Amino acid sequence: MELSTQKILAHNDGPVGRIILNNPERRNAISLDMWQGISEAFDQFSENPKIRCVVMSGAGDKAFASGADISQFKERRSNADAAEEYARISMAGRQKMLHCEKPFIAQIRGFCMGGGLGIALAADIRIASEDAQFGVPAARLSIAYDRLNLGNLVALVGPSKAKEILLTAKRYSGLEAEKMGLINSCVPISDLETAVADITDRISENAPLSMKASKLTINELMKDDSAFDGALVDQLTRDCFDSKDYQEGQEAFLNKRKPVFTGA
The missing domain is CATH 3.90.226.10 (2-enoyl-CoA Hydratase; Chain A, domain 1)
Known part of the structure; x- marks a missing residue:
């Protein structure tokens, strides 16, 4: 690089x-x-x-x-x-x-x-x-x-x-x-x-959107209440549940295999 x-x-x-x-x-x-x-x-x-x-x-x-x-x-x-x-x-x-x-x-x-x-x-x-x-x-x-x-x-x-x-x-x-x-x-x-x-x-094996949501939400929780971005946290949650990776996680669990996440 x-x-x-x-x-x-x-x-x-x-x-x-x-x-x-x-x-x-x-x-x-x-x-x-x-x-x-x-x-x-x-x-x-x-x-x-x-x-x-x-x-x-x-x-x-x-x-x-x-x-x-x-x-x-x-x-x-x-x-x-x-x-x-x-x-x-x-x-x-x-x-x-x-x-x-x-x-x-x-x-x-x-x-x-x-x-x-x-x-x-x-x-x-x-x-x-x-x-x-x-x-x-x-x-x-x-x-x-x-x-x-x-x-x-x-x-x-x-x-x-x-x-x-x-x-x-x-x-x-x-x-x-x-x-x-x-x-x-x-x-x-x-x-x-x-x-x-x-x-x-x-x-590296985990879902990127889930990790992003966890990291950024914890960062928001460290801020004062007046600076807390609730809209961001809500959107991060929605992004996870609307993702293809969410479907992949469920299917992998039901089929007893490792999930393959793409971040989408």
Whole structure:
């Protein structure tokens, strides 16, 4: 897949779209051009009906993503105005991840810090190896995170634990992250790819419209009542019951065979 930067690699792996954060010399620190590449990759996977889910991982074995590329801060985030422009570009990438209608899985090994953790929080499912380390060192850099990133963190671990993570800038192990609900599961290093493959295999066999409805409805439930889009949720439900896949699911069940879903 052609993208505007070599620091983001993306390819189709059967029904799985794979994105690799490819900046291993800087422990996959996220530069501004990488945010653009992330946006492009999600656009292409979202438009491809053969892709059932997206998996993101980091190049090498040292990091998923160690955070934002601090070497760009003097040029790109030198003051409040520059920081706003940086946030505008990076926010576009975050929105692509959050609004992707297909299941998004973060496969995490090594460092997952700061902005890297923000990317992982945008995933629907997070699977990490035992050598993973998580943290938000914002307090050591005198920077602040926006509502989107903090909202995702608070939704997962609650306000008290979120404050502990931010105020102490402490690093947490994969097992600690699993215990607090920051990730779905922590597995031995040797089992990481197998654990993620088990999830993608299951997802790939399921009905795309049903998974889309489940994901987007849960996302709506996380919003304030005033922002909840009931019409969207109702339409997602109708789309499932009006689909050919609904008929296929019933026929497969009655005939005791595996269903073959097309997303139609």
